[in-house]
Amino acid sequence: MRALVVVNPAATSTTAKMRDVLVGALGSELKVDVAETGARGHARELSAQAAAEGIDLVVAVGGDGTVNEVVNGILEKGPDPGRPMLAVVPGGSTNVFSRALGRSRDPVEATAEILESLRAGRTQLVSLGTASASGTDGDAGWTTPRWFVFAAGLGFDAEVIARVEAARARGRRSTGALYVREATTAFLRGRERRNPAMTLEVPSHPPLENLFLCLVSNVSPWTYLGARPVNPSPEASFDTGLDVFAMGRVGATRMLRTLRQTLAADPAPRGRRVHRWHDLEELTVTAARPLGWQVDGDHLGTATGLRVRHVPAALRVVA
Numbered sequence: 001m002r003a004l005v006v007v008n009p010a011a012t013s014t015t016a017k018m019r020d021v022l023v024g025a026l027g028s029e030l031k032v033d034v035a036e037t038g039a040r041g042h043a044r045e046l047s048a049q050a051a052a053e054g055i056d057l058v059v060a061v062g063g064d065g066t067v068n069e070v071v072n073g074i075l076e077k078g079p080d081p082g083r084p085m086l087a088v089v090p091g092g093s094t095n096v097f098s099r100a101l102g103r104s105r106d107p108v109e110a111t112a113e114i115l116e117s118l119r120a121g122r123t124q125l126v127s128l129g130t131a132s133a134s135g136t137d138g139d140a141g142w143t144t145p146r147w148f149v150f151a152a153g154l155g156f157d158a159e160v161i162a163r164v165e166a167a168r169a170r171g172r173r174s175t176g177a178l179y180v181r182e183a184t185t186a187f188l189r190g191r192e193r194r195n196p197a198m199t200l201e202v203p204s205h206p207p208l209e210n211l212f213l214c215l216v217s218n219v220s221p222w223t224y225l226g227a228r229p230v231n232p233s234p235e236a237s238f239d240t241g242l243d244v245f246a247m248g249r250v251g252a253t254r255m256l257r258t259l260r261q262t263l264a265a266d267p268a269p270r271g272r273r274v275h276r277w278h279d280l281e282e283l284t285v286t287a288a289r290p291l292g293w294q295v296d297g298d299h300l301g302t303a304t305g306l307r308v309r310h311v312p313a314a315l316r317v318v319a
Contacts, residue, residue: 001057001118003030004050004084006070008037008062011091012174014107022061022089022111029115030057037066047073051083057318058084059114061107063092064150068296071128071315072147079314085123087114087318093174094297097149100219100238101317117318125313126238129218131295135287135304142307147314148295151222154285154306155198156213156247158292159186162299176225187255196249197288202277211275213247214285216308223297231267233276241279241310248273282309 037043047058047070060070074083089110090098103110130145131152163182196212220236221229233243261269290302
């Protein structure tokens with residue numbers, strides 16, 4: 001089997017020596033080419049080239065941002081049985097997609113699991129989502145749809161991600177505590193929850209206005225604080241459509257109560273101005289002013305609209 005191993009050398013939870021061990025293990029059983037990413041977007045280019053060359057498997061060694069780029073490269077020309085399979089070795093701080101596949105959080109153990117699955121022929125087709133934005137860079141048209149594996153959003157969650165990315169650019173390490181701090185700051189000092197600007201449109205339902213958060217999930221949990229799952233859409237699954245968790249104007253007490261519900265052992269977020277949908281094929285979010293948008297935890301700028309669609313059986317992964 002021919003495999004391309006796409007390595008993010010800046011991955012936060014692996015070292016250069018560990019990555020050499022991982023690549024060596026993969027190379028013991030696969031015909032491996034290795035490519036390190038050099039900038040944002042490079043993993044997508046490498047994976048698109050691998051798909052064009054008929055490579056059988058692309059292994060992403062990195063965090064969720066690396067995985068997203070690899071997926072977008074593999075599926076650049078759309079889903080097809082001839083596209084490479086995907087395997088993920090967790091190397092980031094959160095690794096939502098890898099954990100959704102049941103992989104060990106330890107990169108070495110995860111690599112051993114991947115090799116065992118390949119020997120046994122264990123693969124699965126997973127559903128994904130696409131997100132297209134409007135109002136980006138002053139352009140009223142819709143951008144080319146971007147694939148996401150576990151989440152997309154417009155508004156508050158993207159603002160938090162932007163704050164975290166700015167902190168990391170200043171040298172801060174990506175941790176659960178950093179996300180909590182930036183989310184708290186954005187909630188207390190930001191204007192989004194005081195002056196909600198978003199409207200959600202779901203087929204066969206009246207528009208839902210005055211939202212400050214609209215999070216679309218393809219898996220459950222949505223993310224983690226260390227080992228603790230954060231689960232606003234507990235029914236989300238690779239085997240169903242997309243789930244939505246949205247909130248209108250709320251105070252600090254209501255927000256804390258909702259957060260506790262998403263962190264509970266049996267999560268069931270509910271309450272006034274808390275809205276959830278399950279198993280959707282499509283939805284559209286619009287905003288009265290430009291807001292941040294994100295896919296799979298990467299901030300992609302600002303937009304005034306987000307059009308999201310579910311794509312079943314889009315990608316084969318090593319299970």
